[in-house]
Amino acid sequence: xxxxxxxxxxxxxxxxxxxxxxxxxxxxxxxxxxxxxxxxxxxxxxxxxxxxxxxxxxxxxxxxxxxxxxxxxxxxxxxxxxxxxxxxxxxxxxxxxxxxxxxxxxxxxxxxxxxxxxxxxxxxxxxxxxxxxxxxxxxxxxxxxxxxxxxxxxxxxxxxxxxxxxxxxxxxxxxxxxxxxxxxxxxxxxxxxxxxxxxxxxxxxxxxxxxxxxxxxxxxxxxxxxxxxxxxxxxxxxxxxxxxxxxxxxxxxxxxxxxxxxxxxxxxxxxxxxxxxxxxxxxxxxxxxxxxxxxx
Amino acid sequence: xxxxxxxxxxxxxxxxxxxxxxxxxxxxxxxxxxxxxxxxxxxxxxxxxxxxxxxxxxxxxxxxxxxxxxxxxxxxxxxxxxxxxxxxxxxxxxxxxxxxxxxxxxxxxxxxxxxxxxxxxxxxxxxxxxxxxxxxxxxxxxxxxxxxxxxxxxxxxxxxxxxxxxxxxxxxxxxxxxxxxxxxxxxxxxxxxxxxxxxxxxxxxxxxxxxxxxxxxxxxxxxxxxxxxxxxxxxxxxxxxxxxxxxxxxxxxxxxxxxxxx
Numbered sequence: 122x123x124x125x126x127x128x129x130x131x132x133x134x135x136x137x138x139x140x141x142x143x144x145x146x147x148x149x150x151x152x153x154x155x156x157x158x159x160x161x162x163x164x165x166x167x168x169x170x171x172x173x174x175x176x177x178x179x180x181x182x183x184x185x186x187x188x189x190x191x192x193x194x195x196x197x198x199x200x201x202x203x204x205x206x207x208x209x210x211x212x213x214x215x216x217x218x219x220x221x222x223x224x225x226x227x228x229x230x231x232x233x234x235x236x237x238x239x240x241x242x243x244x245x246x247x248x249x250x251x252x253x254x255x256x257x258x259x260x261x262x263x264x265x266x267x268x269x270x271x272x273x274x275x276x277x278x279x280x281x282x283x284x285x286x287x288x289x290x291x292x293x294x295x296x297x298x299x300x301x302x303x304x305x306x307x308x309x310x311x312x313x314x315x316x317x318x319x320x321x322x323x324x325x326x327x328x329x330x331x332x333x334x335x336x337x338x339x340x341x342x343x344x345x346x347x348x349x350x351x352x353x354x355x356x357x358x359x360x361x362x363x364x365x366x367x368x369x370x371x372x373x374x375x376x377x378x379x380x381x382x383x384x385x386x387x388x389x390x391x392x393x394x395x396x397x398x399x400x401x402x403x404x405x406x407x408x409x410x411x412x413x414x415x416x417x
Numbered sequence: 418x419x420x421x422x423x424x425x426x427x428x429x430x431x432x433x434x435x436x437x438x439x440x441x442x443x444x445x446x447x448x449x450x451x452x453x454x455x456x457x458x459x460x461x462x463x464x465x466x467x468x469x470x471x472x473x474x475x476x477x478x479x480x481x482x483x484x485x486x487x488x489x490x491x492x493x494x495x496x497x498x499x500x501x502x503x504x505x506x507x508x509x510x511x512x513x514x515x516x517x518x519x520x521x522x523x524x525x526x527x528x529x530x531x532x533x534x535x536x537x538x539x540x541x542x543x544x545x546x547x548x549x550x551x552x553x554x555x556x557x558x559x560x561x562x563x564x565x566x567x568x569x570x571x572x573x574x575x576x577x578x579x580x581x582x583x584x585x586x587x588x589x590x591x592x593x594x595x596x597x598x599x600x601x602x603x604x605x606x607x608x609x610x611x612x613x614x615x616x617x618x619x620x621x622x623x624x625x626x627x628x629x630x631x632x633x634x635x636x637x638x639x640x641x642x643x644x645x646x647x648x649x650x651x652x653x654x655x656x657x658x659x660x661x662x663x664x665x666x667x668x669x670x671x672x673x674x675x676x677x678x679x
């Protein structure tokens with residue numbers, strides 16, 4: 122089943138085109154990243170499929186059906202900022218969200234525990250730090266254990282420990298078979314968490330598909346030895362290697378995805394009289410790939 | 418609808434301003450009527466002849482109208498309250514979140530208006546109790562349902578003021594602007610426009626049909642209203658006009674909410 126299908130979606134704000142004819146689909150069970158720099162249309166895209174923005178043209182489907190409010194109750198969504206009643210406590214805010222989603226209160230303690238907010242659950246929302254607000258918003262998404270989650274910049278405002286926790290939570294949700302749609306401008310976040318990605322640039326969809334295929338089409342191996350010149354000579358003649366660069370003393374070898382074999386490289390160099398003191402497999406720099414995709 | 422109202426109740430139940438406004442409003446209704454009652458007693462005591470003009474406003478059956486007229490000056494209280502309840506949602510972006518979590522846009526608007534009507538029912542009932550109280554403590558007054566239709570007018574007027582305030586809140590989205598316009602329009606400009614239309618342009622009774630004015634004419638001052646609201650239309654016309662306004666505010670809010678970005 123397709124969780125989300127976007128068909129030729131466009132959205133104009135006056136003369137500005139926030140989305141230009143975007144189409145893609147999100148299969149069930151994937152962690153689908155919507156990646157793009159600030160202002161590329163990520164939040165507009167998610168706002169449209171949550172019915173708080175009206176598309177100029179185009180349409181979308183949820184769960185293979187014409188979207189309606191009942192679909193949204195089955196999706197836990199954090200859009201842009203945590204939106205809660207400032208004068209109510211965390212737990213009272215969750216009671217309202219649970220009522221709207223037509224669930225009972227029984228989940229509330231559990232989701233607060235999941236995001237580590239139990240201690241402050243009775244404090245007013247207005248007294249929360251940015252990170253705590255974000256945690257409460259994530260807790261609200263988890264109410265009723267929905268099969269689909271939509272997160273817009275989920276690690277926004279969190280400290281490094283919080284970021285790691287939320288990423289771990291997303292991986293855990295993925296393991297439980299949930300579908301996660303996540304917008305982010307953070308490359309490594311998408312790479313660490315997502316299985317699929319769609320890249321937006323100034324409202325246009327540049328590409329979408331499997332993360333491994335899109336974000337890295339080459340494997341890179343860093344090698345080092347006492348004699349860099351000799352090392353470079355030797356590896357040039359090694360089979361399978363596409364190209365060799367010398368980046369300030371670090372020699373980099375590029376291979377097609379999945380073809381770099383560290384044992385082979387080590388053996389080959391040793392047989393040819395070079396003893397390696399550094400050998401490391403790296404995927405191609407995501408930044409480089411991202412700039413490649415979003416520039417020109 | 419009950420489930421939607423339950424959620425609306427969860428929003429206001431722990432909202433201090435809601436209770437402070439409601440309690441102040443209740444005391445103010447009692448207070449303004451006691452003031453009227455007391456001044457009337459004093460005036461009649463000192464100048465018995467004045468009773469010819471004043472009548473006995475706090476005796477049955479006049480008391481139903483008197484309390485309604487006096488309390489109508491306080492309708493800015495619930496108006497401001499409902500402006501805050503709506504603009505809070507815009508400020509907190511919870512109007513978006515409610516939709517995201519699974520309400521339809523129509524549900525969001527409708528439950529707010531239904532809640533306003535329920536609030537008006539409670540306020541009307543309180544006015545009824547106050548009228549009953551003053552009617553019973555006035556010497557020489559005997560309980561009567563005559564003029565009881567004024568309680569119905571109190572209800573319509575309360576709904577009209579609150580929904581007009583909500584209309585302003587939806588239009589301006591900022592509580593400061595909406596409250597300022599509400600006060601300036603209701604207390605100054607509407608009177609001015611009525612005077613210009615009715616007397617300057619000699620178009621009476623057209624000036625009586627302005628949004629708040631139409632309910633004020635429906636529930637006029639208990640004495641001398643024939644002078645103040647000269648050539649006023651029949652009350653049933655005023656009632657229908659008020660209801661048309663109320664429906665208009667609802668459909669305006671509904672259209673704005675269902676057609677535009679939130």
